[in-house]
Amino acid sequence: MRWFALLCAVGICLLLGLAVGEHWINPFAPGDALEQTILWELRFPRLLTAFAVGGLLALAGAWFQVLLGNPLAEPYVLGVAGSASAGAVSGLMFMPESAWLMSVGAFAGAWIGIVAVMFFAHLGPNRMLLAGVVLAAFWSAVLALLLALLPEQGLFRAFSWMMGDLSHSDLPISVLLLAWVVALVCGLILSRSLDKLLLGERHAEALGVDVKRLRKRLLLLASAVTALAVTAAGTIGFVGLVIPHLMRLLFGSLHKAVLPASAIGGGLLLVLADSAARTVIAPAELPVGILTAIIGVPVFLFLLIRRN
Amino acid sequence: MSVLLELSDLSITRGGRILLSGLGCTIKAGEVVVVLGPNGAGKSSLLLALTGLIPASGGIELQGRPLAAYGRDELSQSIAWQGELPPTEFGLTVRQRLELAAGEAGSEIETSAAAMDVAPLLQRPLGELSSGERQRTELAALMLRDAPIWLLDEPTAHLDLKHQIHCMHMIKEQRAKGRAIVTVLHDLQQAMAIADHLILIDGKSGAEYGEAKQLFTGNRLSHLFDAPVIRQGSVFVPNYGEKR
DSSP states (O other), rough: OOHHHHHHHHHHHHHHHHHOOOSOOOOOOOOSHHHHIIIIIHHHHHHHHHHHHHHHHHHHHHOOOOHTTTTTOOOOTHHHHHHHHHHHHHHHHOOOOOOOHHHHHHHHHHHHHHHHHHHHHOOHHHHHHHHHHHHHHHHHHHHHHHHHHSSSHHHHHHHHHOOOOOOOSSOHHHHHHHHHHHHHHHHTTTTHHHHHHTOHHHHHHHHHHHHHHHHHHHHHHHHHHHHHHHHHHHOSSSSHHHHHHHHHHHHHHOOOHHHHHHEEEEEEHHHHHHHOOOOOTTTTTTOOHHHHHHHHHHHHHHHHHHHH | OOOEEEEEEEEEEEETTTEEEEEEEETTOOOOOEEEOOOSSSHHHHHHHHHTOOOOEEEETTTTGGGGGSOOHHHHHHHEEEEEEOOOTTTBBBBHHHHHHHHHEEEEEEHHHHHOOOGGGTTTTTGSHHHHHHHHHHHHHHTTTOOSEEEETTTTTTOHHHHHHHHHHHHHHHHHHHHHEEOOOOOHHHHHOOOOOHHHHHHHBEEEEHHHHHHOOHHHHHHHHOOOEETTTEEEEEEETOOO
């Protein structure tokens, strides 16, 4: 029943996302060729991007929470957002008008951040988390320096990207959707081991899990997914933190349910947030990261209180 | 009875401190070995080393093969470990906890839950339980493991009297079924009730192994714990009236 409700919600939100924006368009009966173009060449690809990015962020969040044994972990906890942002702004410094170079910079920056964290992976979850927090502070400083040096025409672009921006995604939608599917399948393959890791490292090992190998795989997988999501849409907060918790409250703690529910739920939240971002101050747009926080946080808190 | 575990000249060092050295013993199917010693002596570390969770020098042979030759999954088929209570942050329920332990034995969850009095708690998250209820859940999870060797780290911790007795009966039943059980205990009466052999770890790198009836003496226990232990009838108890 809950799965049916979740899938129905996805359908409804996708339809809503197609309909709303600067102009209301009936998705079942677009008025003319222009409306058809807006629906299928502008709004639909953007909705799919939002769905895939949201799903990837939620999956990464669920993985980081288990990897670090910390329910407050989220995809950017190890500094990947900071390094990706520094990379994106570096790209803007060379060519302030180039979205392409910004994406390349973000992707490269994300991976530099991941490689930096990998050096600390052998220290165990707590020290890796600590190293990640310190690295995040370092990347913030680098980012602040780059922003101070950035030509004025690049500043708006940089801030917009840093608060989440689905309007300039250069990654092909097919790549994002494929990544969504591959990430979910990889997650499901690892799901039994992830469940055992919820019991703590020693219990997991005693139940036959090679925890070191699992941690490495998980770190790589979660980081790669985060890098892709950041490259596609900038840094969008709260999806990776809130959605896995929400899905645990609704579907239980086992990953064979949490991961698909998060992949769908994360997509749903970002589709909703992006639809609202395109609509509330139309024709201008709000950064979608603001809306994920405004929608996600109260829903999460409500469910938390209700559960108690 | 077949030898399941064989330790030879085993030494464990943690944080630069030698916890124990020179321990040798054989552990056979259908026997209970109780590990006694003061806090911090290395009792839990010994169990972790036998599970392959921490390194140790010397020899550990499991069913005739060096422990290091076993893969993690293979090791888990032979050894079941009960230790610290698992974290509760992620909202696992008692049933889910038992499912993770059960593997192929999923159909026996109800039976083991009933045996440890956690059947009414199956749908409850672990975080809502008392420490005693969580400990009973861990023991129910242990009962679902088909491994021939059980390593138990204070199985009666947090348990009320009724469930301490339950736990002792369960250990005896498993011994009768041919399981080898190595368990850390602090209660001397419990240890006397079930031990076939003892491993005494004194916290000064010394370790001694022998038959329970030979090692259970007031002097030896007093020396081991650096605290007065006296005999009362057929049992040894701490002498609360005397302070060293």
